[in-house]
Amino acid sequence: MTSRPLPLLVTAVPREYTLQRAPRSTSIHIDYPAELNEQQLAAVTAPPGPLLVIAGAGSGKTRTLTYRVAYLLENGIDPRNILLLTFTNKAARQMLDRVANVLPIDASGIWGGTFHSIGNRMLRRHGSALGYNSGFSIMDREDQKDLINTVVASAGIDPKEIRFPKGDVLAEIFSFVVNTETSMEELLAEKFPYFLPLLEKIKDVHARYEKKKKATNSMDFDDLLQKTLLMLQQHENIASFYRRQFQFILVDEYQDTNKIQADLIDLLAREHRNVMVVGDDAQSIYSWRGANFQNILEFPKRYPEAQVFKIEMNYRSVPEILTVANAAITANVEQFRKNLQATRGSNSVKPAVVALNDGSEQAQFVAQRILELRDENIDLNEIAVLYRAHYHALELQLELSRRGIPYQITSGIRFFEQAHIKDVISFLRLVANPRDEVAFKRMAKLLPGIGNRSAENLWNAWDKSLNERGEITSWSERLLPMSVGTRSKKHWTQLVHTLDEIAPGGQPNPPSEMITSVVEAIYDDYAKVNFTNYELRKEDLNQLAAFSRQFKDLNEFLSQLALISNVDAEAAPNQGGDKEAVNLSTVHQAKGLEFHTVFVIWLTDGMFPSSRSLDTRAALEEERRLFYVAVTRAKDELYLAYPHMRLTGGYGDVFQRPSRFLKEIPNELVEDWQVKRS
DNA sequence: TACGTGGCGCTTTTT
DNA sequence: GCGCCACGTA
Numbered sequence: 001m002t003s004r005p006l007p008l009l010v011t012a013v014p015r016e017y018t019l020q021r022a023p024r025s026t027s028i029h030i031d032y033p034a035e036l037n038e039q040q041l042a043a044v045t046a047p048p049g050p051l052l053v054i055a056g057a058g059s060g061k062t063r064t065l066t067y068r069v070a071y072l073l074e075n076g077i078d079p080r081n082i083l084l085l086t087f088t089n090k091a092a093r094q095m096l097d098r099v100a101n102v103l104p105i106d107a108s109g110i111w112g113g114t115f116h117s118i119g120n121r122m123l124r125r126h127g128s129a130l131g132y133n134s135g136f137s138i139m140d141r142e143d144q145k146d147l148i149n150t151v152v153a154s155a156g157i158d159p160k161e162i163r164f165p166k167g168d169v170l171a172e173i174f175s176f177v178v179n180t181e182t183s184m185e186e187l188l189a190e191k192f193p194y195f196l197p198l199l200e201k202i203k204d205v206h207a208r209y210e211k212k213k214k215a216t217n218s219m220d221f222d223d224l225l226q227k228t229l230l231m232l233q234q235h236e237n238i239a240s241f242y243r244r245q246f247q248f249i250l251v252d253e254y255q256d257t258n259k260i261q262a263d264l265i266d267l268l269a270r271e272h273r274n275v276m277v278v279g280d281d282a283q284s285i286y287s288w289r290g291a292n293f294q295n296i297l298e299f300p301k302r303y304p305e306a307q308v309f310k311i312e313m314n315y316r317s318v319p320e321i322l323t324v325a326n327a328a329i330t331a332n333v334e335q336f337r338k339n340l341q342a343t344r345g346s347n348s349v350k351p352a353v354v355a356l357n358d359g360s361e362q363a364q365f366v367a368q369r370i371l372e373l374r375d376e377n378i379d380l381n382e383i384a385v386l387y388r389a390h391y392h393a394l395e396l397q398l399e400l401s402r403r404g405i406p407y408q409i410t411s412g413i414r415f416f417e418q419a420h421i422k423d424v425i426s427f428l429r430l431v432a433n434p435r436d437e438v439a440f441k442r443m444a445k446l447l448p449g450i451g452n453r454s455a456e457n458l459w460n461a462w463d464k465s466l467n468e469r470g471e472i473t474s475w476s477e478r479l480l481p482m483s484v485g486t487r488s489k490k491h492w493t494q495l496v497h498t499l500d501e502i503a504p505g506g507q508p509n510p511p512s513e514m515i516t517s518v519v520e521a522i523y524d525d526y527a528k529v530n531f532t533n534y535e536l537r538k539e540d541l542n543q544l545a546a547f548s549r550q551f552k553d554l555n556e557f558l559s560q561l562a563l564i565s566n567v568d569a570e571a572a573p574n575q576g577g578d579k580e581a582v583n584l585s586t587v588h589q590a591k592g593l594e595f596h597t598v599f600v601i602w603l604t605d606g607m608f609p610s611s612r613s614l615d616t617r618a619a620l621e622e623e624r625r626l627f628y629v630a631v632t633r634a635k636d637e638l639y640l641a642y643p644h645m646r647l648t649g650g651y652g653d654v655f656q657r658p659s660r661f662l663k664e665i666p667n668e669l670v671e672d673w674q675v676k677r678s
Numbered sequence: 679t680a681c682g683t684g685g686c687g688c689t690t691t692t693t
Numbered sequence: 694g695c696g697c698c699a700c701g702t703a
Contacts, residue, residue: 087693088693089693114693115693116693117693140693141692141693166697221692221693222693224693225693285691286691286692286693288690288691288692289691289692289693388690388691389689389690389691390689390690390691391689391690391694394694414692448680448681449679449680449681450680451679451680451681452679452680453679453680454679454680485679485680487680562693563693564693586690586691586692587691588690588691588692589691589692610690610691612690613690626691
């Protein structure tokens with residue numbers, strides 16, 4: 001593959017950079033001392049250089065970051081020279097919106113988003129340096145699993161002979177290796193010792209998987225970080241290009257970065273060292289994804305000249321809630337001791353610890369209390385029910401529906417990951433990247449009479465044709481002659497013609513038109529036959545087509561789809577948002593949010609903390625931080641609920657002990673509620 | 679070789 | 694309720 005020229009070639013000589021005051025038209029000046037407290041102000045107006053901001057829950061972390069960006073802009077920094085890394089793309093967008101609100105400067109040039117989306121952006125531009133075509137596909141966990149399973153089969157591993165880990169387990173192993181930058185051997189020894197005897201085989205599969213991804217021009221989520229880092233390490237011209245571009249780097253939620261993300265930042269900041277990281281070690285809840293809060297604890301070691309700011313004034317919660325939060329985190333050994341101070345006055349309402357008989361009683365309690373709160377004029381959007389795992393909310397959903405209480409749930413199933421969405425998108429993926437094996441096979445297997453075997457044969461023929469004849473000028477010319485069973489012939493012809501229709505001569509139509517064509521020509525019929533809930537899925541596909549209309553570029557559209565978690569939560573401005581509804585969410589997904597009233601449900605040992613996290617102190621401490629995050633979401637009222645019993649379908653009823661986290665809270669800080677049935 | 683069926687085990691958190 | 698697996702049938 002030929003490498004494409006860089007937008008700008010630069011030499012490796014460091015450039016002196018001086019902050020300059022913007023020629024100020026007095027009207028745009030922000031009165032920082034009036035808008036910020038002393039601690040925030042110090043951080044926002046700090047001189048360039050490495051800055052560590054330890055920000056307690058509810059202390060105005062986002063505000064501090066936002067004003068820092070505004071401050072940089074007001075001081076004449078070009079938006080293009082700012083890189084803002086956040087935990088979700090939505091968080092970046094909101095921050096930049098807020099900047100635009102306080103400052104009449106066009107800040108759209110700022111690079112803002114998740115590490116993954118920024119990596120994606122760089123790789124689309126310069127990935128050719130590593131041999132990737134800019135139309136590379138992004139694989140989600142399911143695609144990854146599929147491809148790994150293919151690779152395992154090709155490695156001659158017979159699952160009947162040895163017990164070999166399945167695709168999803170391997171995906172997790174590979175992911176850990178990448179995100180924590182450890183060797184396979186170390187990682188297995190630490191986390192999967194029972195697979196150590198298979199070390200060589202697993203390494204072999206890993207190598208094959210890497211090769212396969214390269215051959216199919218595909219990247220998984222981890223590649224978006226790893227290949228970015230690799231590219232910057234191997235190509236000094238690209239690295240120095242971005243170092244120069246990103247004069248100021250700001251990182252939100254730094255406590256949840258992993259090793260490879262920290263390395264990326266360090267590499268980009270190596271010359272100018274203008275890196276501001278903001279976070280709270282007590283809210284680090286992503287270690288299972290390789291996050292390591294040592295990154296934040298050791299930041300001053302990596303940047304000895306770093307200035308450290310602590311912002312500890314809590315603006316969110318009443319003191320009653322804050323003291324419970326402080327008590328909840330006390331038992332953790334590994335932490336920066338902080339002294340969160342309440343700024344709000346007391347509301348004389350102690351957080352409630354609510355004992356219930358079982359899950360359905362818990363659901364009734366929450367529902368009834370929600371109705372009462374609504375009568376007290378609390379907006380339903382200001383109420384949240386938080387839980388450890390999605391399935392904990394099942395009974396509650398039923399109860400809320402029964403009582404006609406509207407709720408919105410940050411769903412576990414992400415929009416893009418639903419089968420019908422991925423089926424339709426596989427056509428678009430193939431058009432964008434003809435080497436996309438996973439997409440090709442998925443598409444082929446939609447046809448009646450085509451299963452694994454036929455899909456594999458078709459793929460091999462297609463792969464061969466790509467290697468021999470290169471660029472596609474006509475799909476039918478290449479695909480129609482391929483041999484398919486008589487049962488599938490008619491459908492195959494139709495599929496091929498559809499490809500010609502959506503990408504004539506290999507050139508893609510606009511995404512929305514492609515989606516509509518695929519649905520009309522093929523998928524509508526397929527969905528009717530294969531799904532009981534055809535109507536719902538059809539509706540999703542309409543929504544997908546509508547969403548796609550804002551994109552004219554196919555790669556842009558596919559990247560977005562892969563990198564946003566949830567169309568409701570992140571993308572679609574036209575829906576959700578203003579309708580009044582109670583929020584149901586996992587604690588993880590509620591990170592960064594706040595509500596007037598918070599219910600935390602299923603606070604029993606085994607549910608929260610999760611039974612899987614009871615083995616090691618580190619895991620338990622993370623659960624405790626998770627509990628801390630849950631508690632600190634509440635502004636005015638907090639309910640901690642624990643049922644005595646869990647009714648399960650098969651196993652019968654299981655008695656529950658109250659969560660150990662509840663016992664760690666001194667009795668006098670909470671009020672015990674005894675719930676009776678009327 | 680495709681595909682329907684029934685049983686089983688399990689169910690954390692997500693870019 | 695869901696995916697995975699083994700098995701039987703066309």
